[in-house]
Amino acid sequence: MLLLALLLIPVATAAASFLVRRRKEMEAANLAGFGLVFLIAIALAAQVLARGTVSLANSFFYADALSALVILLTALVALVCATYSIGYLQDDQQSGELGDDPSGKEQLAQLRMYYTLTPLFVFSMMFMAVANNLGVMWAAIEATTLVSVFLVTFYGKVTSLEAAWKYAIIGGVGLSMALFGTLVAYYAGHRLAGSDALAELNWSVLAQHAQLLDKTSMRLAFVLILMGYGTKAGLAPMHTWKPDAYSEAPVPSAAILSSAMLNCALYGLIRFYILTSRSLGPEYPGRLLLLFGLLSMGISVPFILVQKNYRRLLAYHTIDHAGIMVTALGLGGALGTLGLMLHMTFHTIAKSLLFLCAGNVRQYFKTDLFSEIKGSVIRVMPLTGIVFLMAMLAIIGMPPFSLFQSEFLIVRAAFDGGHLLTGVLFILFGTGVFAGALLHVGGMILGTRGNTPVAPHRPWRDGSLLTLAAALVIIGFWVPAPLLELIRGAARVVNGK
């Protein structure tokens, strides 16, 4: 029941936003819809904690702790971004970014597109998280790409088109490889469920009988899936679409892309990892994951150090964190998987917060480049400045923030498991990212130079910023017990029952 509601409400929200006439009604529909989705996600998490797994329609829909965590995080981000986008899009409309049609119809059409596509985007992500069938899961991920392409081209500039094209093509090619991998996985297991053809691609069935899967095929399948879903997650060397897409999309969409959709791509990867590690043992997938993860972390370092555009900096940061999470998955074991789940949670909050702050800065200063801002954001927009700096410190792993704990856990997992080189490289790359990000962002935020006037109050945006910032700080010190239980449950799913 809950699962159905989880899926139907975003669709209804999209339909409502499409049909209503005025901006305020669209905003209200979105807020209401996402608020409901968030509540349902919490309820679902509670149910999963109580019962272990929730399934519907003969196991077509299936939710365990991992799905519930991803759904909860997605719902949270969606709600916060919906709140933020109200103020953000109002500002855009006033400043003429959406078009200068005097009657306002063109702007309204743009807004309608945004408010319709975002719930559809969230719908496809939810669908992916509850789909049991691997092929349906693939179709849902492909749907997320197709929907978000138009979000990337929202501003209609020359650069947005370029970004959207790269996103669409690289994503499309990557997902074709993932489809191939799904196909090979199907081949590996297609004798298992007897005559029920549909169930043969069901993850729950395959996971149970993972020992019987054909080993050579699973090897090939995992490589293909890693490259395919890894493209979607932004792992190097398939990451080139990320900086462009994140810097051209409207800020709330970029926030959702960088946190929720990253989680979904990783979710797909994790599901296959579970199958592969149960069938072949964790060394083979682990090694591949470590390779790609460390590569992603390594590639992001130089790009962050010489970055000139703060939204692209955040994008490279996301690549770095995708690498961290994939490394954690590759390390495996109790510590590694717990670190992964914790990191996923914390990163979602911190990264979306960062994007929202960046949006504030951009809308006020009207530029994306560090060199043009020159500093003193903290004087001009005190709240944004403080939160931005804090979130940045958090995400690069400064104690006492939460990400420090998860990264520490991952490093411990590395040294405990004997992956000394991994641990050393992890610390090295982390330091590089730390230095680069702090240098650029700190320079941008601190200081008292410049004579830009103090920015006015922005209720919607500041409100959402504050909420997330509060969540980030609190979570650093105290994770609510149910959430922690959910995280542990998710880690257990990955580790193996």
Next chain:
Amino acid sequence: MQFGERIITLMAALVLVLQIAVVAQRWIVTHIRIFAIQSFLLAMIAATIAWFNHAPHIYIAAALTLVVKVILVPIFLERLVVRMDIREEIKPIINVPLSVVIAGGLTLLGYVVAESFYKQNEPGLGHNELAVAISLFLIGFFTMINRRKALTQVLALLSLENGLFLAAISLTYGMPLIVELGILFDVLVAAMVLGILVYRIRETFESMDVSRLRRLRG
């Protein structure tokens, strides 16, 4: 069944020849039509399998492929070409004779990979069809890198999907119906989305040449 196998092998060979022809030719409209013919042949292969194995659900997959990939997508793309008034491909990055030879090499690679997959006494077709499928996949990849017109890249992406469809059929007589449904739906929407993007690129850049998409760097 022998007769069926022969016909299927024949059709698969035709698909491969057409794919090599795609690498060799320059006209975008011809590319679209060759894609339509290839999809038609694939649908016929699926239908033949359904006939000989008495598996009615494969008929549905074949019919859907027919509707989506033979009729809807090519019509949509051809209309787009007419609207944009660009018919010919510019010079590819690797010249045509060398690309054709590379395509031949990729076909051989496809055969080698397919050999390692093939096991006796399993449902599914022989390794010929799987080899053709993997070759389609590889040659599609190659075309995507080699060509610079945006619409050609879209067609290359679609032929990747074709290769996967054939691979699915030859390994396991196709995937579960709902998965096929989902995939075909995605293909249709992807073609439309990419088509719209291509149209807008053409409008903005006055050309479909993707090597002009270079402003975002670093």
Next chain:
Amino acid sequence: MMERIIESVAQLFLLLVLAPLVTGVIRTLKARLQTRRGPSILQPYRDLLKLFGKGMVIPETASWIFAATPWVVFFSTILAGLMIPMVAADAPLGLFGGVLAVIYLLGLGRFFLALSGLDTGSSFGGIGSSREMTISALAEPAMMLAIFTVAIGAGSTGLTQIAGAAIGQSWRFLAPAQMFAFAALALVLIAETGRIPVDNPATHLELTMIHEAMILEYSGPYLALVEWAASIKQLVLMTLLINCFWPVGLQPTWFGFSALIGIGWLLAKMLFLSCAIVLLETVNAKMRLFRVPELLAVAFTLGSLALVSTFLF
């Protein structure tokens, strides 16, 4: 021995008589397809007759090659033609190497033709020769590969054996290796016989002619010989193409009633191929010269695929 001589003579006669007819049919059909009336089917005979009666003009700068070439071309083509199974599976002549000898005999003719083009000292001849050599340099490997595929399938390069292996196994044609080889050979056929889209046999424009440029300086009986040889070469290649892959109607021997049936089948097959050639010529435009390598690269790839796939199946 006696039978062999009779067979050779009969096939020789068939070659000489049938070749201009095939050219005429192709020309007329093409005209009809383009809604023109076109010449009559027997026009090539009349042309040959006329040419044999005319006087010759020979350039001063030409050497003995110019005089020798028409004979070399004519006789090498006839010799190659005698080695092909046209009516019966048993070819009248079986030189060492079988199909390789055929290819090289045709190559010999082309070599001399190219030399004679250069020999005249005119620039048109030079153009024609260099273009022809470029095309043949690319077409021959493709042809070799396709022929080897067929030969491997039959276990020998002797044409009699190749045709014999294909008789009675009509499904064999559907194997991918055979199909690829057929496609490669068909493309090479277009290049070797100088048909659109590779070369236009009816043009005398500097921009477009290849074969015509090489023979531009010939007149009178020499021209008749060269043109006759060209049509015989076309007939030989068409027969080779069809009889290697789909030798329907090839009789076991030349003698008796079966010869008539064989000739009937041959005419039918030539008609079918002529229609295909006409269709191809009408639908396509002549390719620009530097695009011809692309077409031949396709033929080459198909040929190599054909060869490799005989080992993979």
